Amino acid sequence: MSVENTQPQVGDDTQQKQVTLKIWRGDASGGKFVDYTLDYLDGEVVLDAVHRVQSEQAPDLGVRWNCKAGKCGSCSSEINGKPSLMCMTRMSTLDLEEPITVSPMRTFPIIKDLVTDVSFNFEVAKKIPALQPKPREKDGTYRMSQIDIDRGQEFRKCIECFLCQNVCHVIRDHEENKPNFAGPRFLMRIAELEMHPLDTLDRRRYAFDVMGVGYCNITKCCTEVCPEHIHITDNAIIPLKERVVDVRFDPVAWLGRTILRRPKPTSSEEVIKLTPAGRSANTPS
Amino acid sequence: MTTLNAEPDTPVPVGIEKNRVRGGPPRSEILRRDKWWAQPLAIFSGLLAFIVYATWAALRNGHFYAGNVGRDYLSPFYSPCLTNSCTSNGYVWGGWTWWRLSPAIPILIFPLSFRLSCYYYRKSYYRSFWLSPPSCAVPDAGSTKAKSPRNKYSGETKFPLIFQNIHRYTWYFAVIFAGILTFDAVAAFRFHNGIGMGLGTLIFVVNALLIWAYTLGCHSCRHLCGGGLRTFSSANSRHFIWKNFVSKLNEHHQLFAWLSLFWIAFADFYTWLVATGAIHDPRFF
Ligand code: SF4
Ligand code: SF4
Ligand code: FES
Ligand code: FES
Numbered sequence: 001m002s003v004e005n006t007q008p009q010v011g012d013d014t015q016q017k018q019v020t021l022k023i024w025r026g027d028a029s030g031g032k033f034v035d036y037t038l039d040y041l042d043g044e045v046v047l048d049a050v051h052r053v054q055s056e057q058a059p060d061l062g063v064r065w066n067c068k069a070g071k072c073g074s075c076s077s078e079i080n081g082k083p084s085l086m087c088m089t090r091m092s093t094l095d096l097e098e099p100i101t102v103s104p105m106r107t108f109p110i111i112k113d114l115v116t117d118v119s120f121n122f123e124v125a126k127k128i129p130a131l132q133p134k135p136r137e138k139d140g141t142y143r144m145s146q147i148d149i150d151r152g153q154e155f156r157k158c159i160e161c162f163l164c165q166n167v168c169h170v171i172r173d174h175e176e177n178k179p180n181f182a183g184p185r186f187l188m189r190i191a192e193l194e195m196h197p198l199d200t201l202d203r204r205r206y207a208f209d210v211m212g213v214g215y216c217n218i219t220k221c222c223t224e225v226c227p228e229h230i231h232i233t234d235n236a237i238i239p240l241k242e243r244v245v246d247v248r249f250d251p252v253a254w255l256g257r258t259i260l261r262r263p264k265p266t267s268s269e270e271v272i273k274l275t276p277a278g279r280s281a282n283t284p285s
Numbered sequence: 286m287t288t289l290n291a292e293p294d295t296p297v298p299v300g301i302e303k304n305r306v307r308g309g310p311p312r313s314e315i316l317r318r319d320k321w322w323a324q325p326l327a328i329f330s331g332l333l334a335f336i337v338y339a340t341w342a343a344l345r346n347g348h349f350y351a352g353n354v355g356r357d358y359l360s361p362f363y364s365p366c367l368t369n370s371c372t373s374n375g376y377v378w379g380g381w382t383w384w385r386l387s388p389a390i391p392i393l394i395f396p397l398s399f400r401l402s403c404y405y406y407r408k409s410y411y412r413s414f415w416l417s418p419p420s421c422a423v424p425d426a427g428s429t430k431a432k433s434p435r436n437k438y439s440g441e442t443k444f445p446l447i448f449q450n451i452h453r454y455t456w457y458f459a460v461i462f463a464g465i466l467t468f469d470a471v472a473a474f475r476f477h478n479g480i481g482m483g484l485g486t487l488i489f490v491v492n493a494l495l496i497w498a499y500t501l502g503c504h505s506c507r508h509l510c511g512g513g514l515r516t517f518s519s520a521n522s523r524h525f526i527w528k529n530f531v532s533k534l535n536e537h538h539q540l541f542a543w544l545s546l547f548w549i550a551f552a553d554f555y556t557w558l559v560a561t562g563a564i565h566d567p568r569f570f
Contacts, residue, residue: 028306078309081316081422101316103309106422110308123301145518169418173312173428174438179301197516214447215440217411218404221421234504234535238404241450242508249450 016040019091020099021049023061027112034058035099040091047075047086050102050114062113070227073161077114078103083163083225105166120178121162124186127210129274131193132201148197154235155192157228158185164222164232170215181212184222188236194243201274202266204240204247209268213240313429321420325413332410335546339393342553346387348560349553351485356566357475358485360556361492361549362389365465395462399455404504405542407449453505463500467493476568483566485555492552495545502534502541 017040022033036053047065054061066072068087075086080094080101094100108116136142165183166172182190190207193199207213218241222232230236246253247265257264272278310316342362349360350371359371367381367388381388400406411417416426417438427435441449470493473486500506511527514520534541559566 109305214442
């Protein structure tokens with residue numbers, strides 16, 4: 001076969017398939033969807049196609065990515081309205097007959113085009129006091145049993161793509177809740193610490209009073225979009241809600257603690273002292 | 286003790302920025318192209334169908350016991366038997382002769398509160414009845430309209446939804462009811478001339494099994510049996526039950542929620558058919 005024959009011909013069976021990407025272009029001053037039509041190439045993921053738009057048609061297109069392997073969590077976006085990683089969504093799984101919309105995460109402030117400012121999540125992370133480990137054993141080590149860390153290991157798979165934070169209607173649809181609600185990724189972080197065999201801090205009241213676990217209505221969208229398939233709701237948030245019930249809503253548990261003289265649950269004020277804001281308030285200037 | 290006030294009166298330990306311009310089209314523009322409405326619609330119809338049937342069954346106040354045709358079948362809607370209407374086999378429980386309304390009413394309060402506060406049913410009715418959210422990345426009803434009363438969202442932090450936190454108490458009663466329905470399944474083997482088994486017996490045995498599978502897969506049960514512990518290594522048997530039994534059932538909680546719901550209505554309907562003489566219950570031995 002000669003080289004010329006591999007070129008697509010009009011009316012030929014091997015005619016090159018075309019796809020249209022509808023990509024959101026804009027910044028804080030406004031934006032709109034712009035259509036880009038390009039050749040469909042077998043085996044591509046959405047991120048590949050977006051990159052080809054960037055190199056062939058729109059060199060100023062803003063898109064964030066790093067690993068192209070679903071591991072860095074940078075390429076989060078909404079593809080045909082579904083929060084997804086661009087690098088893990090195969091073009092072949094989408095309906096190519098119609099334009100494919102690619103838009104930025106709609107819960108965070110826009111920087112440019114597909115790039116959003118996800119610093120909300122970093123601020124929330126600061127609200128969670130780090131592990132407060134118990135004293136080392138006599139030989140200077142820490143020991144943990146495998147069965148004690150199994151649960152937490154599921155949560156360590158998180159790649160911090162923040163798709164769960166983006167889809168969660170508590171802040172997506174109600175901006176005013178942002179200061180009062182940590183979001184699924186960070187409720188999971190608290191659950192992980194509460195299940196940590198070495199940790200000594202009790203964050204249960206704090207989880208309700210400050211991190212807002214009560215806002216979650218367990219409708220499970222975080223679980224639905226998580227690219228790591230972490231059972232965020234079933235294994236982290238609901239167990240956390242049940243722990244909160246122990247210290248806040250269960251009179252029998254309260255009676256039990258009182259009669260058996262068990263330690264009181266730690267107040268939120270105590271936990272706040274361990275956060276950056278609490279620490280700076282306590283440092284004499 | 287427990288306060289039912291969720292308003293975080295504690296200071297926010299890290300400042301969170303609000304109200305910056307977001308990317309993408311307005312939230313009112315639903316970009317999902319799949320049939321995102323199909324699941325909430327199906328669940329809405331399924332639950333509504335059950336509500337309609339259960340209302341009829343509960344108000345029927347008749348033909349809930351098949352003793353008149355020689356079968357010890359008691360509809361789960363009317364179990365335990367509170368009045369004196371289940372006496373043909375000496376199957377007397379209550380003696381509530383003063384009770385004028387349908388005996389199903391005081392009974393159904395317990396399973397109803399259990400299922401209403403169940404984490405799975407909460408998800409399903411928050412999505413399909415309350416539309417909060419109807420589906421993932423689809424806005425909460427009213428949240429895109431500035432004037433809507435549904436614009437504010439407090440999740441399960443305020444009255445009345447904060448009472449969802451009593452779920453574990455409804456579970457305690459649910460265990461008692463599962464025991465009663467197990468008794469009914471055993472009683473269904475009792476025929477006038479000794480032990481036997483009819484089609485109805487089989488239906489009641491399956492009913493009891495499904496109720497147990499649903500009740501023991503409950504998230505509160507999962508917490509109480511061991512999930513609430515920080516470390517498992519010092520509680521081997523609880524870990525065993527948590528891991529191999531309750532968590533396994535919990536993974537299929539949604540399935541058992543639907544199967545047991547359907548089957549309870551079916552068991553009632555079958556009892557009604559047999560008791561009214563509409564069909565003859567085939568006897569296997
Ligand atoms: S389950 Fe809770 S945290 Fe997860 S998306 Fe739904 S409301 Fe948000
Ligand atoms: S929990 Fe899942 S969806 Fe959320 S940030 Fe981590 S990997 Fe992403
Ligand atoms: S580029 Fe790293 S997750 Fe997509
Ligand atoms: S969570 Fe469904 S019954 Fe408890």
